[in-house]
Amino acid sequence: MHFANELLLQSGKSIRAYDISYETYGELNADKSNVVLICHALNASHHVAGVYLDAAGQPVKKSEGWWDTMIGPGKPVDTNRFFVIGVNILGSCFGSTGPMQANPDTQQIYGADFPVVTVQDWVNVQALLLDALGIETLAAVMGGSLGGMQALSWTLQYPDRVRHAVVVASAPNLTAENIAFNEVARRAIVTDPDFHAGHYGRHNVLPKRGLRIARMIGHITYLSNDVMNEKFGRQLREISSEHASGYRFSTQEIEFQIESYLRHQGDKFAEYFDANTYLLITRALDYFDPAAAFGGDLSRALSVAKAGFLLVSFTTDWRFAPARSREIVKALIDNQLDVSYAEIDAPHGHDAFLLDDTRYLGVVRSYFESKVLL
């Protein structure tokens, strides 16, 4: 969707014209009461469900949407019943206008000049997209992690336009430790000599070293200690026959499987993700803090919300621990809102929100079947 009107951002800067990518699944009903908006997290896009087809009409391998376990015909968010919209954030590198594209005023690639965007800005853009689509209200808005922050923010910025919010593996703000991990990742990118103050596009290079490190750090925080031990433990990639220990005794070569896995994740990510987008998104995470304007009082911050809520957290998620979801639950209950909360005993850490866990998917299914009425 192209937007020709200037958008004023929370930072005071503005963007003159922009495109927002989205995908839809299912059919909009006659009274437009069955719309579910899906907000994505750091490393994702508007492609939330289904597969793409090639020219011959065959499914493209590995083209499943990132929440394909959750969304589709007969799935917990049932596209036989709901009209689902997956929307890409402004500043993304997956279709919406972002730092890799040209500033229409200068014809130069934005790079580091792309304005800082916030969760609040993204929600404003999503509301404009709904306007453009002629949709007044959402049956539900839903997201995990950073997507959950967007869902929560919807209920504060547009309380009359959203009937339900499903907030998964999220938090009311980042802790100092969360910010610290973001900052190390950003420093790795910014201090990569190929970053060129964010204008690597003009130098025909990419700060891949920094992106690799950023992704490796991120990945550690997405997994639980338990699942890492179970999946990799202290397994060596290759057992040296030279030494009884099986070690090769090298500081730079790969010894352990976990090293191999992390390097692979870093390499993959550096091939497709834009460094400036990484900075923008991690900063939007840092900035999100609806309670700040109320002296840190989350209950007061959420007092404008009117939606019904489902909160889901995962026991081994140490990035956004269950206690963070419970803070939101408490603040919603303080406001006499209708809140359901599920704490799923899952071993997979933060990543659990993307995985196929029967109890988790069952809870979301129940919520949509019993609460999200059309």
Next chain:
Amino acid sequence: MHFANELLLQSGKSIRAYDISYETYGELNADKSNVVLICHALNASHHVAGVYLDAAGQPVKKSEGWWDTMIGPGKPVDTNRFFVIGVNILGSCFGSTGPMQANPDTQQIYGADFPVVTVQDWVNVQALLLDALGIETLAAVMGGSLGGMQALSWTLQYPDRVRHAVVVASAPNLTAENIAFNEVARRAIVTDPDFHAGHYGRHNVLPKRGLRIARMIGHITYLSNDVMNEKFGRQLREISSEHASGYRFSTQEIEFQIESYLRHQGDKFAEYFDANTYLLITRALDYFDPAAAFGGDLSRALSVAKAGFLLVSFTTDWRFAPARSREIVKALIDNQLDVSYAEIDAPHGHDAFLLDDTRYLGVVRSYFESKVLL
């Protein structure tokens, strides 16, 4: 202490001649029964206690040894009673022979050619140092974190030479997550263009970018989530008057205090620590795993130990969590050894082992007073 004899390392490589730095505190008694050996962790040296004096005999500012709260006259490890030896590891950048020094065979700076060293190698070297000092047995060997691994390894490699081992904030091996953090730090260093495959010395540069990132990552894992929130929380370094939020809306500049703190830690570290030493020490941590030769059975691995043990862990240490210390405690008890264990309720995370905590210091004091008899 200079060693002129070749040392065969666990890797099968050897080092022809080397120096080991050490400091001593207190007096060796007549029957040499009062020796306490202190082993250090990643970022430390043989300077464990006391202060240095300048030419005028005045104490040099900030020259306190890294365990000065623990060791000294009248302190938990009382140098009025014990002869304490602080010993620096082989491969260090703080005095002992290491990658920054010249290989006597080639006259070239070792750099990346310095052989891989292990906890087992360090303990062997420490035993040679005791030989050279004419000391047969230790009243106690003691260390925190990686130093605790050395203390534990002493009881396995030289069971007849050590009467007590004090193992603080340590673990019987690294988890996959521990290795993962080490690996990201190493990748940051190794992929720094100034690293030059470990021979930056020949290029007159230092891989400071990588070292900064490595230290920032390390620092996050040394602190607890709680203490980070208490000390820094979401405090901004500077409140912008331009925006109601107080944010400056920048992805590259410092917004939060935690960012300022981490950058400062990284900058400091990059000024004084050697990158090759960082690789060597983190790899020694990765490799340490006494149970591996016994099919992962720690009880069997520890069956050769004869020492009395004090284990100490800290509740908020998530790098080497209390559960890791309890694994050691269990394996020692399986072998009918005399074990004391204290789990200290402290908010400071892994760093607690270096801090002035009354209960922690009290436990160590009690152990030395009541158990470590001369």
